[in-house]
Amino acid sequence: MATRAAPRILAWAERRLPALTRLRPLEPLPATLHRRRIYIVPTGFGLGFATLLAVMLVGALNYANNAALMLTCLFGAATAGSMLVAFRVLNGLALGGLRSGTARVGERVRVSLELWASQRERTAVRLDIGGAEHVVTVPPGGSATVEFELEGEHRGWLPLPRTRVHTRWPLGLFRAWSWVHPDAAVLIYPLPEASGPAPFAPEGDADRGRPRAGDELAALRDYRPGDPRRQIAWKLSARHHGLLVKDMEQPAPKEDWRLDWDSVHGLDSESRIARLARWIDEARDDGRRWSLRLPDAFFDVAQGDEHYHRCMTALALRP
Amino acid sequence: MTRFRLSLAPAIGTEPRLDDRPFDLLCLSMAFVVGVHAAHLPWWLSASLAGLLGWRWWHRRRGGGHVSRWVKLPVVGLLLAVVVATYGTLFGREPGSAFAVGLLVLKTLETEHRRDARVGIAFGGFALMAALLFDQSIVATLIVALGLVPSLATLRAIEQTTPVYGTWRTTFVPALAMLAASVPLAAFAFLFIPRLESPLWGAPNPGQAVTGLSSSMSPGEMAELLVDDTPALRVTFDGTPPLPEARYFRAYTMMAFDGRQWTQGGNLYATTPTPLEGTPRFRYQVAMEPTQQRVLPMLDMPMAAPADATLRFDRTVVANERVRAMKVYDAVAAVDYRLDATLAPLVRRAALQLPAGIGPRARGLAQAWADKYNHDAYGIARAALSMFRDGGYSYTLAPAPLGADRIDDFLFATREGYCEYYASSFTFLMRAAGVPARVVTGYQGGYWNRLGSYLLVKRADAHAWSEVWIDGRGWVRFDPTGAVRPERVSLGASAAANAGGGSTSFFSGEWLRQARDRWDVVNQWWNEAVNGFDALRQSGMLQPFGIRRTDVGDLALILAVGCSLLVAMALGWALFQRREGDALDAWMRRLQRKLAKAGVIRRTGEGPRHFMARAARSLPGQRNALERLSELYLASRYAHDEPPPELVKQFRQRVREFRARGVVK
Numbered sequence: 007m008a009t010r011a012a013p014r015i016l017a018w019a020e021r022r023l024p025a026l027t028r029l030r031p032l033e034p035l036p037a038t039l040h041r042r043r044i045y046i047v048p049t050g051f052g053l054g055f056a057t058l059l060a061v062m063l064v065g066a067l068n069y070a071n072n073a074a075l076m077l078t079c080l081f082g083a084a085t086a087g088s089m090l091v092a093f094r095v096l097n098g099l100a101l102g103g104l105r106s107g108t109a110r111v112g113e114r115v116r117v118s119l120e121l122w123a124s125q126r127e128r129t130a131v132r133l134d135i136g137g138a139e140h141v142v143t144v145p146p147g148g149s150a151t152v153e154f155e156l157e158g159e160h161r162g163w164l165p166l167p168r169t170r171v172h173t174r175w176p177l178g179l180f181r182a183w184s185w186v187h188p189d190a191a192v193l194i195y196p197l198p199e200a201s202g203p204a205p206f207a208p209e210g211d212a213d214r215g216r217p218r219a220g221d222e223l224a225a226l227r228d229y230r231p232g233d234p235r236r237q238i239a240w241k242l243s244a245r246h247h248g249l250l251v252k253d254m255e256q257p258a259p260k261e262d263w264r265l266d267w268d269s270v271h272g273l274d275s276e277s278r279i280a281r282l283a284r285w286i287d288e289a290r291d292d293g294r295r296w297s298l299r300l301p302d303a304f305f306d307v308a309q310g311d312e313h314y315h316r317c318m319t320a321l322a323l324r325p
Numbered sequence: 326m327t328r329f330r331l332s333l334a335p336a337i338g339t340e341p342r343l344d345d346r347p348f349d350l351l352c353l354s355m356a357f358v359v360g361v362h363a364a365h366l367p368w369w370l371s372a373s374l375a376g377l378l379g380w381r382w383w384h385r386r387r388g389g390g391h392v393s394r395w396v397k398l399p400v401v402g403l404l405l406a407v408v409v410a411t412y413g414t415l416f417g418r419e420p421g422s423a424f425a426v427g428l429l430v431l432k433t434l435e436t437e438h439r440r441d442a443r444v445g446i447a448f449g450g451f452a453l454m455a456a457l458l459f460d461q462s463i464v465a466t467l468i469v470a471l472g473l474v475p476s477l478a479t480l481r482a483i484e485q486t487t488p489v490y491g492t493w494r495t496t497f498v499p500a501l502a503m504l505a506a507s508v509p510l511a512a513f514a515f516l517f518i519p520r521l522e523s524p525l526w527g528a529p530n531p532g533q534a535v536t537g538l539s540s541s542m543s544p545g546e547m548a549e550l551l552v553d554d555t556p557a558l559r560v561t562f563d564g565t566p567p568l569p570e571a572r573y574f575r576a577y578t579m580m581a582f583d584g585r586q587w588t589q590g591g592n593l594y595a596t597t598p599t600p601l602e603g604t605p606r607f608r609y610q611v612a613m614e615p616t617q618q619r620v621l622p623m624l625d626m627p628m629a630a631p632a633d634a635t636l637r638f639d640r641t642v643v644a645n646e647r648v649r650a651m652k653v654y655d656a657v658a659a660v661d662y663r664l665d666a667t668l669a670p671l672v673r674r675a676a677l678q679l680p681a682g683i684g685p686r687a688r689g690l691a692q693a694w695a696d697k698y699n700h701d702a703y704g705i706a707r708a709a710l711s712m713f714r715d716g717g718y719s720y721t722l723a724p725a726p727l728g729a730d731r732i733d734d735f736l737f738a739t740r741e742g743y744c745e746y747y748a749s750s751f752t753f754l755m756r757a758a759g760v761p762a763r764v765v766t767g768y769q770g771g772y773w774n775r776l777g778s779y780l781l782v783k784r785a786d787a788h789a790w791s792e793v794w795i796d797g798r799g800w801v802r803f804d805p806t807g808a809v810r811p812e813r814v815s816l817g818a819s820a821a822a823n824a825g826g827g828s829t830s831f832f833s834g835e836w837l838r839q840a841r842d843r844w845d846v847v848n849q850w851w852n853e854a855v856n857g858f859d860a861l862r863q864s865g866m867l868q869p870f871g872i873r874r875t876d877v878g879d880l881a882l883i884l885a886v887g888c889s890l891l892v893a894m895a896l897g898w899a900l901f902q903r904r905e906g907d908a909l910d911a912w913m914r915r916l917q918r919k920l921a922k923a924g925v926i927r928r929t930g931e932g933p934r935h936f937m938a939r940a941a942r943s944l945p946g947q948r949n950a951l952e953r954l955s956e957l958y959l960a961s962r963y964a965h966d967e968p969p970p971e972l973v974k975q976f977r978q979r980v981r982e983f984r985a986r987g988v989v990k
Contacts, residue, residue, distance in 0.1 A: 068524045070650040073461035079514040083507030090899040177480040
């Protein structure tokens with residue numbers, strides 16, 4: 007029963023009792039929820055229910071109805087017990103196993119956190135993170151993954167926000183919660199500029215990039231009249247109805263791009279980063295090899311995902 | 326154009342629709358509530374509520390959402406009309422609970438979200454409790470307590486947001502376990518929650534709740550009572566109990582007769598009771614079921630009134646408060662006694678009063694006896710009794726209806742009836758003959774429970790008889806019913822009713838009787854220990870521990886301390902976390918603690934081999950011991966599937982012996 011008043015009260019509690027929430031220091035992951043940092047308050051429904059129990063109690067006492075009193079006591083004791091159960095859901099629960107995807111500034115980055123606990127099942131654990139509530143149940147001895155998205159606002163490290171781990175299990179009468187302020191961050195890559203000049207003017211030879219006959223076997227295809235005889239794959243054709251021809255080609259070697267921080271003139275450093283990021287993107291998309299020279303780092307000519315991420319990380323972390 | 330919301334429920338924008346499983350459980354909880362109330366609701370109301378609930382369940386199962394307001398509002402109106410039409414009012418125990426149960430079922434019609442379901446469950450708990458206003462027997466209480474299981478299961482299912490709900494077993498067993506785990510705290514709170522000495526506000530409506538004997542009597546009224554098998558009193562005696570034919574429990578005496586009805590003599594109660602001449606004979610304790618009346622039935626003539634009750638002029642006893650809960654009282658009875666050897670003129674006049682114009686033939690007959698026996702009260706009474714015995718009178722619980730003149734019609738026409746008829750006409754005859762007489766109602770007989778050694782008096786043992794005042798002797802009991810059907814007095818009401826039919830039915834079988842005895846012992850215990858546990862008993866509860874009187878402050882203190890203790894224990898359970906791993910791990914941890922004291926702390930992610938090697942380098946003095954420990958650990962941990970016990974034993978031995986000396990940084 008999340009009323010509109012709840013956030014206000016919470017904000018007030020935070021002001022009054024900073025120890026509860028705000029001053030929770032950054033802590034490295036994995037963070038284990040210790041009993042001393044778990045708090046419990048009744049939910050709105052819990053308060054209503056307590057009122058109802060009080061009415062039942064007074065009624066039973068007034069009419070000297072011991073059977074009704076017994077029922078009230080039983081209901082009340084079960085309610086009180088549910089508080090401990092809620093506590094047990096969080097006690098000893100651990101958060102960690104941070105994984106994140108890649109994202110550029112302005113995109114949403116997908117992050118996943120793992121929750122695990124040694125023994126019993128932890129039912130209906132809720133995480134308030136990134137403005138949304140996520141519910142998971144951690145199996146006994148296993149782990150559960152919470153996936154969420156964060157807004158990538160700036161390039162560089164995006165620290166994980168302060169997170170509330172809470173639960174209303176089992177009856178929804180009490181909420182046990184604990185704040186976690188993980189000392190962990192996900193990387194946001196710089197946003198490449200939308201358009202701009204190419205790093206180097208294309209050089210001569212319009213044929214560059216067109217496939218040429220070479221030594222490497224690329225594919226088999228049906229025989230077309232005029233194909234040279236030596237390219238016919240005789241052995242393979244024997245098992246087929248028609249003739250197969252070996253298509254030989256040699257990939258056109260593309261020119262490597264040697265990207266250099268200092269070669270981009272007349273721009274501030276953010277724009278330089280954006281431009282370099284676009285070039286790297288383009289180089290990767292073209293299947294080119296590239297190198298990157300930064301004032302404090304050099305990545306030699308290479309290609310592939312690993313190279314790409316190294317370069318982008320370096321750009322993202324430029325001061 | 327404005328759009329109107331057709332639903333009565335407030336707008337709940339984002340909350341998801343309740344899953345099927347919580348809704349099923351909610352319906353089950355509601356069905357339980359209807360079930361426990363079915364005993365006092367009219368059958369057609371229970372049936373239609375159950376039908377409505379079933380329909381709603383089916384409707385939602387098939388994907389139906391909110392039921393339209395145009396259906397709901399008329400149904401609520403119909404419920405209101407039906408309750409008012411049936412009970413005449415909306416207020417009071419029966420109509421109130423009927424209306425509440427009806428509303429609860431109607432609530433399911435608009436239950437779509439978690440919030441609705443929670444509200445339904447909370448008020449369902451209230452309605453469950455209301456069922457205990459009607460019946461507080463052990464069976465009813467247990468059934469109602471079991472009704473909490475589906476309620477708790479519903480709340481759990483509402484919280485369980487993963488779509489996997491498991492089987493019905495995994496749904497109910499945890500709820501039941503939760504309930505079972507809360508029994509100690511509940512029992513403790515039950516014992517120590519201070520009871521109220523007097524109610525805070527109005528007691529239950531007496532007109533509706535009064536059970537058992539009534540303070541007035543007109544022939545034909547008791548018939549319902551005489552077939553009511555519910556217990557009324559349970560009496561334990563110090564020493565031997567009185568013989569069956571001497572077990573008369575007096576409740577009311579009735580002086581005033583208007584030709585139809587006997588009532589108490591109103592203005593006589595101002596007179597003080599006259600002392601009783603008699604010897605105390607039976608000491609006994611009565612556990613009395615609540616009647617909502619004040620009168621306490623007393624065996625024969627009570628020597629004095631119990632502590633919180635008053636003796637009236639006719640030696641009947643009324644409690645100072647209505648008996649709303651199980652009442653336990655002690656008394657001493659005299660069997661040979663002399664009451665009112667001389668009769669006060671006021672009482673005498675009342676005991677001779679007869680309504681004008683009623684029973685002319687009976688008056689004639691009585692006058693004839695008076696003349697014949699020369700106004701000797703004994704002679705007249707004997708004449709009346711022998712008339713009942715030999716005059717073709719019969720005992721039946723279903724007599725023919727009487728005409729306008731009830732006395733003459735019974736005595737000279739129908740000649741059949743039960744105790745009320747006989748007591749009424751006998752008293753009339755006595756008065757007509759000039760002998761002061763009065764009608765007494767109460768209980769007679771009862772059933773001796775051998776197992777529990779107590780006398781069980783049921784409502785069916787209600788009886789009416791007469792007391793005749795004889796000069797110099799005082800009030801003397803005459804039981805005209807005994808003249809007609811002696812079994813009524815010696816064997817009890819059921820025997821008297823059955824004797825005509827001939828067959829003593831199967832449930833007089835020995836085993837069944839024993840089972841009923843046992844069952845009644847349980848009920849007796851429940852009534853005394855649970856239902857009769859009032860403020861007075863509570864204050865004496867700690868006497869075995871040397872506390873004479875426990876007042877409210879003490880109770881509150883004990884309650885607070887005890888609850889805290891129980892909560893602390895529960896907290897201990899909540900905090901308890903079994904350490905991971907087996908014995909080998911436990912001993913390794915022990916070793917790590919010892920090494921940590923010596924300054925060698927195992928780093929996160931440091932394997933045992935590296936850690937032990939580092940420890941051996943840091944503590945050269947124990948190098949050999951540590952190396953041996955390392956080998957042992959690695960051998961038992963990694964060389965086998967399960968650590969072999971003898972290696973673990975060696976490891977344990979060495980860990981114990983290990984002393985980390987000489988801190989070398």
